[in-house]
Amino acid sequence: MELIGIFDLLLMLCCLTLAWMALFSASLFRCIVFFICFGLLITIAWAQMGAYDVAIAEAAIGAGITGALLLAAWNRIRPNRRLHSISDKKEK
Amino acid sequence: MFKNIDLEYQGSAVKSKASMLIALLSVGIVLFSLITMLVEYQPQVSAVKMLVQDKIDLSGVTNPVTAVLLNFRAYDTLLELAVLLIAVTAVLPIRNKNIATVQIMPSQNDDLVVVALQRWISPSLLVFAGYLLWAGATQPGGAFQAGALLAGSGVLLFQTTRYKQNYTSLLMRYTLCIGLMVFVGIALALLISSGKLLQYPVNYAGLLILIIESFATLSIAASLVALYSTLMNTAVNAELDGN
Numbered sequence: 001m002e003l004i005g006i007f008d009l010l011l012m013l014c015c016l017t018l019a020w021m022a023l024f025s026a027s028l029f030r031c032i033v034f035f036i037c038f039g040l041l042i043t044i045a046w047a048q049m050g051a052y053d054v055a056i057a058e059a060a061i062g063a064g065i066t067g068a069l070l071l072a073a074w075n076r077i078r079p080n081r082r083l084h085s086i087s088d089k090k091e092k
Numbered sequence: 093m094f095k096n097i098d099l100e101y102q103g104s105a106v107k108s109k110a111s112m113l114i115a116l117l118s119v120g121i122v123l124f125s126l127i128t129m130l131v132e133y134q135p136q137v138s139a140v141k142m143l144v145q146d147k148i149d150l151s152g153v154t155n156p157v158t159a160v161l162l163n164f165r166a167y168d169t170l171l172e173l174a175v176l177l178i179a180v181t182a183v184l185p186i187r188n189k190n191i192a193t194v195q196i197m198p199s200q201n202d203d204l205v206v207v208a209l210q211r212w213i214s215p216s217l218l219v220f221a222g223y224l225l226w227a228g229a230t231q232p233g234g235a236f237q238a239g240a241l242l243a244g245s246g247v248l249l250f251q252t253t254r255y256k257q258n259y260t261s262l263l264m265r266y267t268l269c270i271g272l273m274v275f276v277g278i279a280l281a282l283l284i285s286s287g288k289l290l291q292y293p294v295n296y297a298g299l300l301i302l303i304i305e306s307f308a309t310l311s312i313a314a315s316l317v318a319l320y321s322t323l324m325n326t327a328v329n330a331e332l333d334g335n
Contacts, residue, residue, distance in 0.1 A: 056224070
């Protein structure tokens with residue numbers, strides 16, 4: 001089996017593992033971080049299939065904007081949020 | 093399983109172990125068939141690719157994706173911009189046109205790393221978005237990618253509380269809908285002059301595509317940044333104080 005086939009197989013396994021961990025992780029913050037990592041691996045998958053425009057859009061929108069949006073939403077629904085600084089996103 | 097029939101059974105209707113086993117088996121079967129299909133997939137040269145490559149000279153650009161998005165299926169892109177505008181209109185706050193579009197607040201004690209990152213990366217993101225827009229004619233790139241990159245730089249700038257934005261000011265409202273306005277204007281002009289919807293004259297196709305893409309980039313960036321700002325408390329009409 002050639003090297004690119006092994007790379008594809010590893011990419012698939014990593015995507016599935018990250019998707020599982022994005023759904024079933026212990027805390028919501030970890031799920032969001034895994035979702036962002038999943039978006040970045042999907043960018044590599046798109047590039048591997050030859051669709052470079054979709055890869056650029058996936059990196060910018062799927063991992064960048066959606067990730068930041070999810071983190072901002074998580075910051076709002078945390079049970080014990082601190083009101084004095086919005087740049088303080090440490091996990092409680 | 094049938095050892096004792098309990099007349100007053102008050103547990104769940106299904107046994108959790110059995111249902112988990114069935115779920116695991118079905119997931120395993122679906123995964124196995126999907127992976128087998130993917131491994132044995134032989135991609136042929138699709139007919140659409142050949143068709144696009146044949147007529148690429150009529151489109152004014154050399155990137156097949158941009159040719160399809162902005163010339164051969166330009167109507168779909170027009171409707172896409174309209175859908176984005178409708179989505180943004182749904183999340184805009186109550187109209188308040190007296191406050192300026194961007195207000196600079198005196199900086200509170202912001203994290204030095206975030207501020208340094210903003211100062212170093214935002215200008216280069218601006219230049220890179222302009223390059224993606226220009227290179228969309230010949231390489232992967234285009235309006236959506238450049239707009240998404242600009243929105244990413246906007247998201248970076250909103251991580252501190254230095255800027256307060258008003259998304260319902262006159263300038264912002266025009267920026268949000270300028271992409272769709274230019275696209276519809278060009279479509280109407282073409283309809284009036286030649287009678288065909290969105291069929292660019294071959295000499296001016298590249299120029300028209302560049303004009304449409306430039307304004308669409310502005311609109312897309314403004315829309316995505318507005319969609320993000322509904323969750324941040326730097327927009328006007330926020331209910332939190334102390335920021």
